[in-house]
Amino acid sequence: MAAAEARVLMQVRLQIERSDPASGETRLQLFELELRREATLLDCLEQIKDELDGTLAFRRSCREGICGSCAVRIDGRTALACRTPMAELVAGGRIPVIAPIGNLAVVRDLVVEMEPMWQKMRAVEPFLRPTSEPPGDGRETVVPPARLEAVRKEALCINCGACVSECDAMAVSPEFLGPHALAKAWRLVGDPREEENAPRLKGLSGEHGIWECTRCYLCNERCPKGVDPRDAIAKLGAEAFAAGVTRDRGARHASWFVTSARTTGWLRESELVVKTLGIAVSVTKIPLALRLFRRGKAPLPLPRHKARELEPARELRRIVAGQDRRGARGIVQGERVLARIELVRAPEQSLPEAEDF
Amino acid sequence: MYGLEDVESSHDVLVIGAGCAGMRAAIEAHDAGAEVALVSKLHPTRSHSGAARGGINAALGNAGADSPDEHAADTVKGSDYLGDQDAIELFCAEAPGDIYQLERWGALFDRDAEGRLAQRPFGAAGTPRTIHAADVTGHVLLQLLYEQLLARGIRVYEEYFAWRLVLDDGGCQGVLAWDLARGGVRALAAKAVILATGGSGRVYKGSSNAHACTADGMAMALRAGLPLEDLEFVQFHPTTLFPSGLLVTEAVRGEGGYLLNSGGERFMRHYAPEAMELASRDVVSRAEQTEIDEGRSLGGSLLLDMRHFGREKMLERFHGTRDLALTYARIDPLERPIPVRPGAHYHMGGVATDIDGRTEIENVFAAGEVACVSLHGANRLGGNSLMETIVFGRRAGRAAAEQALGKSGSPELKPSERSDGEREIATLLERREGERPKAIRDQLGASMHENFGVFREEAKMRRQLELLDDLRERYQQVLVEDKGEVWNSDLTQALELGFQLDLAVCMVSAGLERRESRGAHSRPGDYPERDDQNFLKHSLVRWADDWVDLSWKPVRITKWQPRRRAY
Numbered sequence: 001m002a003a004a005e006a007r008v009l010m011q012v013r014l015q016i017e018r019s020d021p022a023s024g025e026t027r028l029q030l031f032e033l034e035l036r037r038e039a040t041l042l043d044c045l046e047q048i049k050d051e052l053d054g055t056l057a058f059r060r061s062c063r064e065g066i067c068g069s070c071a072v073r074i075d076g077r078t079a080l081a082c083r084t085p086m087a088e089l090v091a092g093g094r095i096p097v098i099a100p101i102g103n104l105a106v107v108r109d110l111v112v113e114m115e116p117m118w119q120k121m122r123a124v125e126p127f128l129r130p131t132s133e134p135p136g137d138g139r140e141t142v143v144p145p146a147r148l149e150a151v152r153k154e155a156l157c158i159n160c161g162a163c164v165s166e167c168d169a170m171a172v173s174p175e176f177l178g179p180h181a182l183a184k185a186w187r188l189v190g191d192p193r194e195e196e197n198a199p200r201l202k203g204l205s206g207e208h209g210i211w212e213c214t215r216c217y218l219c220n221e222r223c224p225k226g227v228d229p230r231d232a233i234a235k236l237g238a239e240a241f242a243a244g245v246t247r248d249r250g251a252r253h254a255s256w257f258v259t260s261a262r263t264t265g266w267l268r269e270s271e272l273v274v275k276t277l278g279i280a281v282s283v284t285k286i287p288l289a290l291r292l293f294r295r296g297k298a299p300l301p302l303p304r305h306k307a308r309e310l311e312p313a314r315e316l317r318r319i320v321a322g323q324d325r326r327g328a329r330g331i332v333q334g335e336r337v338l339a340r341i342e343l344v345r346a347p348e349q350s351l352p353e354a355e356d357f
Numbered sequence: 358m359y360g361l362e363d364v365e366s367s368h369d370v371l372v373i374g375a376g377c378a379g380m381r382a383a384i385e386a387h388d389a390g391a392e393v394a395l396v397s398k399l400h401p402t403r404s405h406s407g408a409a410r411g412g413i414n415a416a417l418g419n420a421g422a423d424s425p426d427e428h429a430a431d432t433v434k435g436s437d438y439l440g441d442q443d444a445i446e447l448f449c450a451e452a453p454g455d456i457y458q459l460e461r462w463g464a465l466f467d468r469d470a471e472g473r474l475a476q477r478p479f480g481a482a483g484t485p486r487t488i489h490a491a492d493v494t495g496h497v498l499l500q501l502l503y504e505q506l507l508a509r510g511i512r513v514y515e516e517y518f519a520w521r522l523v524l525d526d527g528g529c530q531g532v533l534a535w536d537l538a539r540g541g542v543r544a545l546a547a548k549a550v551i552l553a554t555g556g557s558g559r560v561y562k563g564s565s566n567a568h569a570c571t572a573d574g575m576a577m578a579l580r581a582g583l584p585l586e587d588l589e590f591v592q593f594h595p596t597t598l599f600p601s602g603l604l605v606t607e608a609v610r611g612e613g614g615y616l617l618n619s620g621g622e623r624f625m626r627h628y629a630p631e632a633m634e635l636a637s638r639d640v641v642s643r644a645e646q647t648e649i650d651e652g653r654s655l656g657g658s659l660l661l662d663m664r665h666f667g668r669e670k671m672l673e674r675f676h677g678t679r680d681l682a683l684t685y686a687r688i689d690p691l692e693r694p695i696p697v698r699p700g701a702h703y704h705m706g707g708v709a710t711d712i713d714g715r716t717e718i719e720n721v722f723a724a725g726e727v728a729c730v731s732l733h734g735a736n737r738l739g740g741n742s743l744m745e746t747i748v749f750g751r752r753a754g755r756a757a758a759e760q761a762l763g764k765s766g767s768p769e770l771k772p773s774e775r776s777d778g779e780r781e782i783a784t785l786l787e788r789r790e791g792e793r794p795k796a797i798r799d800q801l802g803a804s805m806h807e808n809f810g811v812f813r814e815e816a817k818m819r820r821q822l823e824l825l826d827d828l829r830e831r832y833q834q835v836l837v838e839d840k841g842e843v844w845n846s847d848l849t850q851a852l853e854l855g856f857q858l859d860l861a862v863c864m865v866s867a868g869l870e871r872r873e874s875r876g877a878h879s880r881p882g883d884y885p886e887r888d889d890q891n892f893l894k895h896s897l898v899r900w901a902d903d904w905v906d907l908s909w910k911p912v913r914i915t916k917w918q919p920r921r922r923a924y
Contacts, residue, residue, distance in 0.1 A: 021843040036600075038687040050795040054838025054847040059403075062567040064603050064685075066496065067403040085684060107538060108844040114400065127508035128463030139417075140460040145468040155465050155490075155497060159402050191463060 009034045012044065012090045016056065017099040021108045028097065029053075035086055041098070042070055042082040045110075058110040065224060068158030071165060072110050073099040078165040080224045101165035103174070116174075117164055120181035124204065128188055131195040147192040154187040154232050156225040163219035163229045175208045179219035179229030182210060186232035189239060201240045210236045211250015252276050262317055265307025269298050367768050368394045369761035370754070371547035373519045373532060373574060376404030377495070377746035378725025378753075379553030380502035382714075385754030386551075387509050391761050394512040396519045396534055396545060398569065398849065401503045405555055405567040406725075406746060409495025410606070411479065412487035413747070414740035415452035419469060420476040420485035425449035427483055430917060432741060435481050436734025437876035438893065438919040439587070439912060444712050444730045446915060448748050455747045456488055462505055465490050465497050479740045480607075480637065481924060487740040492606075492677070495743055517543060518849045520573070520856075521781075522550065522581040523774045528720045529581070531770050533778040535849060540842025542782060544775040546768040548761035549720040551753050552578060552708060556726040560857050560864070561701035561810075562802025563602045565594055574727040576856035578708045579863065583716050584897040584908075586729035587706035588860070589868035590877045592737055593811050595641035597700030599658035601685050605697060609678055610634040612670075615662040616645070617694060618653040637924060639736065642699040643879060646811035649698065658696035699811050703742060705733040705877065706867075709897060709910075714753025720760055724753040731895060734912075735876020785851060791836035794854045797828050801857060809865050814882040818869045825862050832858055859900070866905040867896040889919050 012035055019026040031048050039047075042060055049056045059069040063082045070081040074089065075096050089096045104112040135141055163179035170176050177185075185204055189197045204210050210233050219229040240251060256275040260268045270289065274282045292298040299305050307313065370386040372379045375397035386393045395401070416423040428449040433440055460466060460474065466488050469475040479487040490497040506513070517534040523544075524530065531546035554574030558566025579585055596605040610616075616634050618624045628644035629636035636644075645659050663671065663678075671679055671691055682688050682695045707729040714722035725746045732745055808821035832855060839847035873888035874880050894909040 021841070038685060040685070049847065050793065054793070055841065057839075057844040057846060061399055061403050061569040062405065062408055063601070064408070064681075066408050067399070067405075067567065069399070069403050083684060085687065087687065108841075111844045118400075122507055125508075127504040130461060130463075134461060138454075138457065140457055140474050142472040143468060144472045145470070148465060148468065151465065152491075155500070156493065157500075158407075158496070159400070188463075193463065 008037045010037050010039075010087060010090070012086055013095045014044065014089070015095060015097045016045075016048075016109070017097065018056075018109050019100075019106050026106075030095070037087060039086045040082050041072070041074070041084040041086055041089060042080075044086050045081060045098075056110075057108040066158060068160035071101050071160040071162045071224075073101055073165065078102070078162040078222050080160060080162070083224055101161055103164050103167060103170045103178075104161065112161075114161065117159075117161055117178075117180055120177050121159075121184055123177065124181050124185040124188075125200075126181075126184045126188060128191055128194050130193045132193070141193055143192055150190040150192075150235075151187050153227055154183045154190070157183055157187075157227045158225055160224065162222045162224060163227075166218040166222045168216045168218065169212050169214045173208065173212055176212045177204070177208055177210075179213070179233065182213075182236060183227050183229040183232040186235050189236060197239060198243045198245060201236065201243050201245045204236055205240050205245050205248045205251060209248070209250075210240065211248050211253070249276050258317075261313050264304055265310045265313040266305045268301070268305050270301040366394075366543075367531070367546035368392055369547070370394075370549045370551065370757045371396060371531065371545055372551045372553055372754075373397075373577075374404070374553035374555060374725070374727070375399070375401035375513060376406035376553065376555055376725065377498055377502055377743065378406075378555075378727075378750035379404075379551070380499075380506055381747050381750030382551045382553055382722075382724055382754035382757070383511050384502065384505050384509065385751045386758035386761075387511055387754075389755050389758035389762075391549075391758035393758075394514060394545070395506075396514045396517045396532065398516060398518045398537070398573075400515050401506065401513060402499055403569075404499060405570055406743070407496045407499040408565075408567065408604075409498075409743050410492045410604075412477065412489035412494045412740045413456070413498070413743040414479070414482070414486050414738070415456045415488060415744060416449060416486060417453050417456065417474060417476060417488070419473045423484045423486055425452070428452070428486060431482050432732070432738055433734075433917045434920075434922055435736055435738040435741075436731075437736055437887065437922050438889070438914075438917070439590075439731065439734030439875060439895070441731045441734075441913040442915040442917060443913050444732055447712055448730075448732055448745070451748050452744050455744070455751065459498065459501065459747065462501055464501050466494075467491065479738070481738050482740070498743060498747075514543070514545070517545075518852070519545075519554075520577065520852050521778060522577050522721065523770055524581055524718070525771075528718050530768060530774070532577075533770075533775065535782065535852075537844055537846065537849065540845060542775055542778045544770040544778075546770045548764045548768050549722065549757040551714065551757050552721065552723040552727050553725050553750065553753075554727045556704045556707075557857070557860055558701045558704065559853075560801065560861050561591075561602075561805050562799065563597060563600065563698055563806060564701040565597050565602055565604045566701065571853035572856045572860040573853065574723065575707055576859045578716070578721070578723065578727075579859060579898075579900045581718065581721070582899065583718060583721065584709045584899045585707060585860075585863055586709035586895050586897055586910075587731060587735070587867070588704075588864045588898055589813075589871050589896060590705035590733075590735050591701055591864070592638070592703040592705065592877050593642040593699040594702040595638055595645055595699050596661055596697045597702070598681065598685055599696035599698050602700040603681060603685055604700075604702075605661060605678060605681065605695070607638075609661060609663060609675065610641075612666070612674065615665075615694075616641070616697075617660040617662055618648045619655050620653060622653075624648050624653070624659075639877060639879075642811050643881075645697075645699050650812070654698075655696065658698045660694035661690075661697045662694035663690045664692070664694065701805075703733075703737055705729070705731075705735065705737055706864075706896075709895075710749075710753075712749075712752065713756035714749060715756060720757075720764075722753040722757045724749045728753075729895075731912075735878060782848070785835070785837050785848060786840055788834070788836060791834035792831055793836050793838065794851050797831055797835065798854050798857075800824075801828055801854075801861060805861060809861075809868060811879065812882070813868050813878065813880050815869070818865050821865045822862065822869070825858065825865065829858050829862070863898040863900075863905055866907060867898050870907055871896060887922075893919060 253276040369391040516537040552574035557572030558564035708723040808817040
């Protein structure tokens with residue numbers, strides 16, 4: 001029966017990246033031990049610390065995916081140790097490698113310095129500034145339930161740092177605010193109780209802000225709570241446009257995509273550079289452009305790159321405009337989100353067949 | 358991370374622990390004009406308040422007629438008449454205002470169709486009273502209070518492990534803490550100290566509590582000479598996953614899940630033939646424990662069967678529970694029942710305080726699960742503990758600030774205090790031979806279940822005290838294997854074990870003397886009835902000569918005379 005099976009043991013082997021805080025040297029250490037078959041990676045780390053090596057350092061508390069302490073990299077992929085069944089990691093005799101999360105300095109073993117992440121969170125001033133007066137009756141502000149849905153996912157964030165660990169943009173631009181802080185920013189920008197968002201959006205659209213995201217989607221992919229930080233960044237971008245905050249290069253870059261698709265149905269890459277960077281900076285890119293043209297890596301600016309049929313692209317644009325999906329409400333990002341939107345459709349509304357797309 | 362200049366520091370108000378109660382206290386003390394800092398062994402948003410799921414109670418009356426008075430009556434009855442009624446009345450009267458303030462700060466509570474705060478029914482409440490944010494209410498409040506902390510620029514000594522209150526004739530001078538990130542003892546002086554370190558669930562092996570819930574504040578208070586109140590009362594939750602102790606939601610039973618013993622029998626028919634699995638938490642926990650004690654369990658667990666729900670209902674309504682079972686028991690509840698047992702969930706007892714969090718030491722305060730106001734008496738109602746962190750966190754913060762602002766000068770810790778602390782740590786670190794904490798911790802956890810679990814009886818409690826004596830003896834030679842300075846959690850976990858052992862002795866001592874059955878304290882073998890004649894009173898435990906001194910104090914009754922508690 002179940003409880004008896006719970007005590008069946010399994011043999012596991014794993015390698016843990018250890019580091020010496022004094023010298024900064026790192027090495028991989030192999031551990032071999034017997035675990036209960038339902039043990040998680042966190043249980044495994046606990047058992048190593050209790051029985052094999054008391055010097056192993058890692059953070060942990062809730063052991064159920066709520067406190068956000070125990071994010072680690074498992075064979076390169078970030079996950080919560082407490083949500084990772086050991087049996088899956090060692091299936092087929094695999095020896096997983098457990099390492100500290102990325103993009104943050106290692107303090108010791110699996111413990112990283114979280115302070116840069118908190119600094120960025122503080123930088124987005126992560127607290128509500130209600131724009132209306134408190135209700136005269138001293139009770140709650142009345143808010144239509146649907147309006148709060150806009151920030152539901154972002155409010156699930158447990159600050160584990162998995163998104164930061166995986167962020168490609170932070171790897172090359174450490175000052176990028178990053179998916180964690182920006183998801184928090186959307187939690188506030190999207191809250192209907194704070195209505196004057198232009199100043200926040202202006203701040204978030206500057207250097208190292210929302211447009212620095214490279215849209216690799218790894219934050220969405222790895223977030224253990226389904227926060228989908230990349231979607232939050234997209235919503236911030238859309239709201240920035242809606243609020244007329246469009247001066248940043250990133251915003252200009254995005255605008256040009258739309259203009260280009262509308263006018264010729266294709267992306268006109270050489271014009272994109274000028275529209276994004278401005279003429280003065282673009283001039284400095286001419287040698288690079290010439291090399292690209294010569295190798296056939298970029299189309300020549302003339303004749304204009306034009307789609308054979310322009311109408312489908314324009315039709316798509318009309319549909320979206322007709323649905324009044326401006327700003328964050330119009331954002332549909334990534335297949336996982338699409339799947340979720342399909343799910344919440346009213347049941348009587350039959351889904352279109354795949355061929356329709 | 359802060360610079361080395363902060364090794365010595367002083368504050369008006371120092372809050373130990375940064376869960377909901379600690380942060381709420383710090384915010385209030387700050388707003389009252391005091392200079393405040395928090396000390397926490399975890400980053401604030403890692404605190405165990407975040408695990409509270411169901412909600413927070415206040416008589417808003419949004420989902421049917423309600424009043425603070427009705428809330429109070431439910432709470433008094435739930436407490437099995439051991440709660441102090443002045444504290445309960447004040448709590449219920451102030452709760453709505455606190456909820457509106459949290460909403461104003463940005464709390465993401467669920468709304469009803471009109472856009473007002475939605476309220477759901479909860480156990481033993483006469484009317485839908487529980488405000489909620491899906492099933493992550495504690496998480497949402499924890500993030501909210503952290504936001505408000507940042508809005509005020511309140512300082513947090515993160516990953517500082519406080520382990521000793523420093524006292525002299527004038528009261529408490531501050532605390533000693535081990536700096537986890539850098540290593541080293543930090544002396545933090547303060548005009549007033551608020552304990553908000555949470556509960557003690559990890560004293561039991563099977564507990565819904567986080568690893569961090571190790572009774573730190575209770576033990577620190579005890580060692581500082583403060584009395585702990587009603588420690589014998591521990592709430593057990595009937596469906597915690599075996600063996601991890603993770604909570605399986607009550608909704609599984611609410612929706613018709615079966616509890617089976619080793620013979621595959623729905624054993625609740627012997628204990629609550631009408632209500633069956635839907636009987637109240639304490640009734641189900643006791644039934645399960647009886648089955649375990651009489652040999653009808655599977656190695657100490659019963660089975661929660663959801664197979665008859667079918668795939669559709671399971672995936673739609675119990676996705677989270679199935680995920681929990683798959684991840685932590687490696688069992689698909691669609692195919693097999695999952696192993697559960699009663700697990701320690703909440704400690705009603707704690708540091709004795711008045712309604713402003715004051716303790717016997719003038720400038721030491723306590724709030725939240727670490728404290729005993731007494732709001733919950735012998736049994737806590739679901740949804741009251743989150744509300745308690747807010748109401749009494751706020752009140753303790755206000756009172757501590759007022760007291761600190763009335764004191765002149767700048768508090769200082771004597772250098773000798775710090776060197777005392779350093780010696781204590783050095784002794785632990787320099788020990789080369791001894792016993793690793795694991796066996797002691799495991800034995801503590803298992804024996805507390807065995808001898809001081811759902812049922813208590815004289816002989817078992819006496820046996821437990823003897824065993825604890827032995828464990829505490831062995832703890833004198835506990836071996837910390839990690840000798841390093843940086844992130845030495847081996848050291849702090851050893852200190853935590855010391856807290857737990859001290860607290861366990863006090864819990865069992867209080868339980869032994871309470872010769873009745875009331876709320877969560879159940880003695881079917883020797884004292885099966887509630888005894889208002891002799892035990893309508895709070896137990897108080899103090900540390901005297903490394904052992905326990907027990908006394909009693911009366912329950913404060915305003916308008917609800919004790920009656921038989923039946924639902």
